[in-house]
Amino acid sequence: MVQIVFLTRFTVGAVFVSQDLADAPHLAAGVLVWWLAVVAAYLVNGVLDVKEDRANGSARPIARGDLPERTAALLTAVAAAGSLLLSLYVPGLTLWVALFLLLGWLYSAPPFPAKRWSSTCAVVVFGLGWTSFASGAVAVGGELGPSGLVFATVMSAWMALVGAVVKDLGDVEGDAVGGRRTVAVRHGAARARAVAVAGALLVGAGGVLAALVWAPLTLAGAVPVAIGAVCMVAQIARTARAGDGDGDGDGDGDGDKKTRRSAYRVFMRTQFAANVAMLLALLLHGPA
Numbered sequence: 001m002v003q004i005v006f007l008t009r010f011t012v013g014a015v016f017v018s019q020d021l022a023d024a025p026h027l028a029a030g031v032l033v034w035w036l037a038v039v040a041a042y043l044v045n046g047v048l049d050v051k052e053d054r055a056n057g058s059a060r061p062i063a064r065g066d067l068p069e070r071t072a073a074l075l076t077a078v079a080a081a082g083s084l085l086l087s088l089y090v091p092g093l094t095l096w097v098a099l100f101l102l103l104g105w106l107y108s109a110p111p112f113p114a115k116r117w118s119s120t121c122a123v124v125v126f127g128l129g130w131t132s133f134a135s136g137a138v139a140v141g142g143e144l145g146p147s148g149l150v151f152a153t154v155m156s157a158w159m160a161l162v163g164a165v166v167k168d169l170g171d172v173e174g175d176a177v178g179g180r181r182t183v184a185v186r187h188g189a190a191r192a193r194a195v196a197v198a199g200a201l202l203v204g205a206g207g208v209l210a211a212l213v214w215a216p217l218t219l220a221g222a223v224p225v226a227i228g229a230v231c232m233v234a235q236i237a238r239t240a241r242a243g244d245g246d247g248d249g250d251g252d253g254d255g256d257k258k259t260r261r262s263a264y265r266v267f268m269r270t271q272f273a274a275n276v277a278m279l280l281a282l283l284l285h286g287p288a
Helices: 002-017 022-046 050-055 069-085 093-107 118-139 147-168 170-179 181-186 189-215 216-244 263-285
Strands: none
Touching: 002 050, 002 118, 002 147, 002 170, 002 263, 022 050, 022 069, 022 118, 050 069, 050 170, 093 118, 118 147, 147 170, 147 181, 147 189, 147 216, 147 263, 170 181, 181 189, 189 216, 216 263
């Protein structure tokens, strides 16, 4: 699902610029390039997150032992090299691929992995999202205009201010084992939920406002984000009640992992719905 969403961002960025069939070969090549880059970044994270993933009971193949770490490391190198090599076919894309791979490395790799702190994680995650939209535009020989910039920024902010926070709610134990210093680890689930609620409301309202002021067409994507923000607040409230396992009323008990990860599922569904809605609006309206 993560890979599909990244490719959807890339495609939306391209359609913001062009729907000319003459650009189809470059777009198809760009999608392949971006998929390889996403796989490389994801594998790096999987290799370097083994300790945390196993502590969290993750079903990721490296953590399960289905994909040996050495094999995964080799596949990472192959995917990264392949994405850079194939990007040479698409003018202007190589630098964006290199930037994406660098951000993926900075997210996971020592000595100062961005994933260790919520603040640095948010910055890198924003960059991973934004470069995906911008690279799609470059793949078809253009760059994001005002509408594309607004939508890319809103969706990247949704990733950084909401997704990067709620992701940690279900992984507190493993994150602590791995030495991370996220909001959830340092201050507890209640504080992390409060940060996620603030981020959801900020991005939900800010996206609609930005669309109304600068790019009305992007309401097609901003409205699903706003709806998702309301759903996020409601889900977090339910999670807090269900997770009050210590009975003190602060919602900071353990709860079960499925309950704690429910907010992340809302985040994923929201971003997928918003990107698809924006893509459909562009196909009906034309490039913006």
